[in-house]
Amino acid sequence: MDKALRRSFPVFVLPTLAAFCIGFLVPFFMGLWLSFTEFTTVQNATFVGFKNYIAAFADPTFLSSFGFTALFAVTSLILINVIAFALAMALTRKFAGTNIFRTIFFMPNLIGGIVLGYIWQLIINGILAYFDVALAVSAKFGFWGLIVLVCWQQIGYMMIIYIAGLQMIPEEVKEAADIDGANGRKRLFGVTLPMMMPSITICTFLTITNGFKLFDQNLALTAGEPGRATEMLALNIFNTFYGRVGFEGVGQAKAVLFFILVVVIALIQLRITRTKEVQA
Amino acid sequence: MSNKKAKRTFATLLLAALSIVYVSPLFIILFNSFKSKTFINLQPFTLPNAETFAGWENYLVGIEKYGFLDSVWWSLIITVGSVFAILLFCSMFAWFITRAKTWYSKILFLLCIFSMVVPFQMVMFTLSKTADMLKLNTPWGIVIVYLGFGAGLSVFLFSGFVKGIPLEIEEAATIDGCGPVRTFFRVVLPIMQPTYITVGILQTMWIWNDFLLPYLVLDQRYYKTIPMIIQMMKGSFGRVDMGAVMACLVMAVIPMIVFYLSAQKHIIGGVAAGAVKG
Numbered sequence: 001m002d003k004a005l006r007r008s009f010p011v012f013v014l015p016t017l018a019a020f021c022i023g024f025l026v027p028f029f030m031g032l033w034l035s036f037t038e039f040t041t042v043q044n045a046t047f048v049g050f051k052n053y054i055a056a057f058a059d060p061t062f063l064s065s066f067g068f069t070a071l072f073a074v075t076s077l078i079l080i081n082v083i084a085f086a087l088a089m090a091l092t093r094k095f096a097g098t099n100i101f102r103t104i105f106f107m108p109n110l111i112g113g114i115v116l117g118y119i120w121q122l123i124i125n126g127i128l129a130y131f132d133v134a135l136a137v138s139a140k141f142g143f144w145g146l147i148v149l150v151c152w153q154q155i156g157y158m159m160i161i162y163i164a165g166l167q168m169i170p171e172e173v174k175e176a177a178d179i180d181g182a183n184g185r186k187r188l189f190g191v192t193l194p195m196m197m198p199s200i201t202i203c204t205f206l207t208i209t210n211g212f213k214l215f216d217q218n219l220a221l222t223a224g225e226p227g228r229a230t231e232m233l234a235l236n237i238f239n240t241f242y243g244r245v246g247f248e249g250v251g252q253a254k255a256v257l258f259f260i261l262v263v264v265i266a267l268i269q270l271r272i273t274r275t276k277e278v279q280a
Numbered sequence: 281m282s283n284k285k286a287k288r289t290f291a292t293l294l295l296a297a298l299s300i301v302y303v304s305p306l307f308i309i310l311f312n313s314f315k316s317k318t319f320i321n322l323q324p325f326t327l328p329n330a331e332t333f334a335g336w337e338n339y340l341v342g343i344e345k346y347g348f349l350d351s352v353w354w355s356l357i358i359t360v361g362s363v364f365a366i367l368l369f370c371s372m373f374a375w376f377i378t379r380a381k382t383w384y385s386k387i388l389f390l391l392c393i394f395s396m397v398v399p400f401q402m403v404m405f406t407l408s409k410t411a412d413m414l415k416l417n418t419p420w421g422i423v424i425v426y427l428g429f430g431a432g433l434s435v436f437l438f439s440g441f442v443k444g445i446p447l448e449i450e451e452a453a454t455i456d457g458c459g460p461v462r463t464f465f466r467v468v469l470p471i472m473q474p475t476y477i478t479v480g481i482l483q484t485m486w487i488w489n490d491f492l493l494p495y496l497v498l499d500q501r502y503y504k505t506i507p508m509i510i511q512m513m514k515g516s517f518g519r520v521d522m523g524a525v526m527a528c529l530v531m532a533v534i535p536m537i538v539f540y541l542s543a544q545k546h547i548i549g550g551v552a553a554g555a556v557k558g
Contacts, residue, residue, distance in 0.1 A: 002380065002381070004459055004460055005380050006382065008376075008460040009376070012373060012376035012464075013376050013377070013388075015373075016370055016372070016373035016427065017388070019369070020391075021428070022410060022411070022414065022424060023430075024428050024431070027410055030410070031402055031403055031405070031406045041409070090295065095289075095291045095292050096288070097292050097296065101296075103548075104299045105299070106548060106551075107302075107303070107540060109551075110489075110537070110540050112488070112532075113489065113491065114489075114491045115506075118514055118525065119308075119529060122308070122320070122321075123324065125321070125324075126321075126324035126325055152302070160551050161551070199555075215400075215491075216489075220511065234401050237401045238404075238492075251405065252405060258401055259399055
């Protein structure tokens with residue numbers, strides 16, 4: 001079996017491997033190399049050492065977009081998960097309409113970031129117009145506008161994961177807690193939350209990486225306005241690449257830093273929540 | 281007992297109110313799409329009346345002037361083609377690297393995991409240059425790009441499932457004289473059906489809505505996907521035709537709602553299954 005299987009390598013592995021090289025491996029390593037060079041097209045790259053990285057750190061818009069993104073990611077992480085968890089707790093009880101509510105809360109997930117951005121731009125600007133202001137007036141509006149948007153989009157998704165987690169808690173564990181006389185709060189913190197840690201790990205991982213990688217919604221809702229005050233990291237990198245000729249190397253260096261940042265955050269987050277997971 | 285019943289009714293009413301708030305953004309763009317363009321920004325929260333009603337005009341402008349239906353067509357071709365390629369090739373790939381104990385199996389698997397955490401911005405510039413060089417800037421070529429960039433998650437989910445299939449089933453097929461290709465298509469593929477649905481749904485939701493990858497890869501003179509055309513209408517400088525934008529937003533949302541309502545059970549199940557494996 002094994003020998004025959006290995007001979008069929010070209011059929012099974014080659015198509016995906018070739019596409020994986022074109023779509024990921026080659027661009028990835030080429031990107032790493034180009035971040036140490038100066039170039040406008042890929043062919044005319046000249047090695048410049050860490051010059052691009054120094055330029056990236058010296059760019060005030062990059063640092064401010066990092067601050068904005070970090071604050072945004074943490075805020076959205078907390079809001080989305082708390083609300084999604086509460087909804088999941090509510091919708092796993094028995095009352096009329098739980099299935100319809102589930103369907104409705106999940107729905108915005110199927111709408112793409114660009115479309116979402118323009119839907120909310122109309123609504124938020126419409127509301128702000130009553131106070132004679134607009135999204136492009138202050139970074140505060142842009143920040144909370146983006147928060148409302150991602151909450152609307154992602155709460156349903158996380159809720160579904162939490163519901164799946166809640167349904168996997170064995171009945172015996174709940175009964176044991178009842179027999180021991182645990183009240184609502186004790187049950188939540190003593191039983192439900194520890195048993196839900198695998199779901200919490202996944203949802204916090206998804207929301208924090210989504211928060212750091214946010215692009216379409218940012219581009220559509222505020223496009224960085226006012227000035228570049230609501231420009232998040234991904235959009236800042238995009239604008240560095242395509243905004244001005246001659247800055248492609250700096251853009252690529254920022255992209256490498258962004259990649260390292262996302263990996264480090266993902267690893268830290270997984271370590272923190274994984275250690276809190278328990279077995280039933 | 282009646283206290284409990286009252287509590288349940290209260291819960292239903294509370295969540296019903298929340299649901300109305302939740303769907304209201306969609307209704308707001310729906311009724312704005314029937315207003316003439318000058319009234320949309322001025323009074324976005326009023327229903328169309330005799331003065332502001334524009335009939336189907338915005339839809340006609342969206343379709344005729346901006347070519348919206350072409351973009352629906354391209355989005356459809358790209359999504360169907362890419363998801364089909366991903367399902368077929370990634371499941372074969374995942375089965376091979378899980379079953380064949382070779383020195384490179386583990387490396388390929390780890391590379392797939394690694395690619396899942398890399399943000400698109402890291403490869404965006406070089407990927408668009410590579411795709412350009414290889415002439416992949418068409419709806420057919422972009423399928424290869426999506427297969428490559430989407431392989432990580434798909435291979436990960438498929439191999440998670442393959443690990444759970446008892447080896448004896450495949451060994452029995454081998455003894456009966458099936459080669460690897462026939463074993464895969466006759467035995468493994470039918471067992472993996474639930475994972476095909478999960479992966480298919482997750483990738484459809486991603487590719488249909490994706491903006492940046494097609495924006496950078498496709499030759500925009502000829503091909504635009506739905507998110508690209510909306511960004512072009514709204515993001516370009518000069519006068520924005522808000523009426524046409526509203527109509528196109530509605531037409532962009534409708535296919536996804538139809539897809540959702542027709543496959544709702546699978547979609548919600550697929551999301552939950554995809555997450556549990558992660």
